[in-house]
Amino acid sequence: MLVGISLETKQINSIKPIECAEEMSGYLRIVASDRCKLSFSKIFSYFAPRLRSYALKQMGNEALAMELVQDTMSNVWQKSHLFNSEKGSPSTWIFTIARNLRFDMLRKQRNRKEDVCSDDLWPILCEQTPDANEVSLDHQVTMDEIGVLLDTLPEKQKLVIEAIYIDGKSQQEVADEFDIPLGTVKSRTRLALQRLKEMLKDDD
Amino acid sequence: MISFHPKYTDLQAFSAGNCNTAMALMISAHLDMCQQCHHDCIDIQSELAADLFSLSTPTAPLDSQYLAMMSNITDLPVAKSIVNEAINTSIELDGKYFELPRVLRRHVKNTGNWSRLLGKVWQAPVELGDIGKANFIYMEKGGRVPEHTHRGSEMTLVVDGQYNDGIAEYDCGDFTIMNNQHKHLPHSEADDGCLVFTIVDQPLHFTAGIARLLNPFSHLFFK
Numbered sequence A: 001m002l003v004g005i006s007l008e009t010k011q012i013n014s015i016k017p018i019e020c021a022e023e024m025s026g027y028l029r030i031v032a033s034d035r036c037k038l039s040f041s042k043i044f045s046y047f048a049p050r051l052r053s054y055a056l057k058q059m060g061n062e063a064l065a066m067e068l069v070q071d072t073m074s075n076v077w078q079k080s081h082l083f084n085s086e087k088g089s090p091s092t093w094i095f096t097i098a099r100n101l102r103f104d105m106l107r108k109q110r111n112r113k114e115d116v117c118s119d120d121l122w123p124i125l126c127e128q129t130p131d132a133n134e135v136s137l138d139h140q141v142t143m144d145e146i147g148v149l150l151d152t153l154p155e156k157q158k159l160v161i162e163a164i165y166i167d168g169k170s171q172q173e174v175a176d177e178f179d180i181p182l183g184t185v186k187s188r189t190r191l192a193l194q195r196l197k198e199m200l201k202d203d204d
Numbered sequence B: 001m002i003s004f005h006p007k008y009t010d011l012q013a014f015s016a017g018n019c020n021t022a023m024a025l026m027i028s029a030h031l032d033m034c035q036q037c038h039h040d041c042i043d044i045q046s047e048l049a050a051d052l053f054s055l056s057t058p059t060a061p062l063d064s065q066y067l068a069m070m071s072n073i074t075d076l077p078v079a080k081s082i083v084n085e086a087i088n089t090s091i092e093l094d095g096k097y098f099e100l101p102r103v104l105r106r107h108v109k110n111t112g113n114w115s116r117l118l119g120k121v122w123q124a125p126v127e128l129g130d131i132g133k134a135n136f137i138y139m140e141k142g143g144r145v146p147e148h149t150h151r152g153s154e155m156t157l158v159v160d161g162q163y164n165d166g167i168a169e170y171d172c173g174d175f176t177i178m179n180n181q182h183k184h185l186p187h188s189e190a191d192d193g194c195l196v197f198t199i200v201d202q203p204l205h206f207t208a209g210i211a212r213l214l215n216p217f218s219h220l221f222f223k
């Protein structure tokens, strides 16, 4: 087992970065679809030792370093289905996971209690964004009610509100998509929200 | 149009996860509005990742510690998909709603009530613990803050509208850092006024005219 894995590592070492990214993306796909331990072992053999060097530098001690390696690789195993190779390479994905976990570990160590979390500050790259349609039932009911209200908005305001609240886009993304200035997105959102609020008041 | 961006070195520190949390919060909010810096950060992150996971990094063969780790990991279940929690994405002042960049939305619930600072300038404090003293500041059309400098530094992000501080004109998305070398006098002439998010590490220092009288009380401002 030991020898087998070290051989795999050597084989991977002899190939080019692009091929390596493709190969690793392939393994990630198999992990996602089949929970394949062999494919995971290939990913693990490549990334875990390299992560350890990073983690040692960042955390300054062996135990914490190995904790960071373990947490990062656990995320890879548990979230492989979220990895999207069209958005970037496995290296970038795994790096952003490790960086975020490191931030949270350091804050926890210093006993910081503020309400900040790394995934808010640094959205993980190369992941599929959660499907906005996956909402709980309670939420769904409200969404239906809101749908009725949205239909009463002027078309332009409605499109902007839907893109932001239902599709979860940022205002800049909406501006790009509709080819309108950011300021216009902001004023349409503002007007629409004002109007919705008034309608909700009338309901009471 | 955004004309004021974080420095490239700050984008690098941010991407590496090495800048302080206040700066990270500001840059993250800026990225939500600025495609250019957003793309720069994506590039920086993939360079950092390529360096870190370079093929040429020498690695020892996996020992038993790694193998035990690997088998622990593969015993774990698949992560459940996260359902987006419904959070307030805007703040309100006087019936006006201001949509916030994603990273600031989490802090709406920690934002205090609006209070009038001076004339047409309003402030709502944001509880960020030891990250820094944060506030939303809203300048109505014609609203101005007396000329001041900063003992420490003040980071400002324009969330909505435009303002001018006698040094330059700032539009939404613009990010600036002011320190004690800068004297400025922010005011807004935009029809919808201007909403900014600021984090300061020291009280302001008022420099001009009668406003100097405010210095003893400056801890009350933007605290």
Ligand SMILES: [Zn+2]
Pocket: B002, B004, B005, B006, B030, B034, B035, B036, B037, B038
């Ligand atoms: Zn920018």
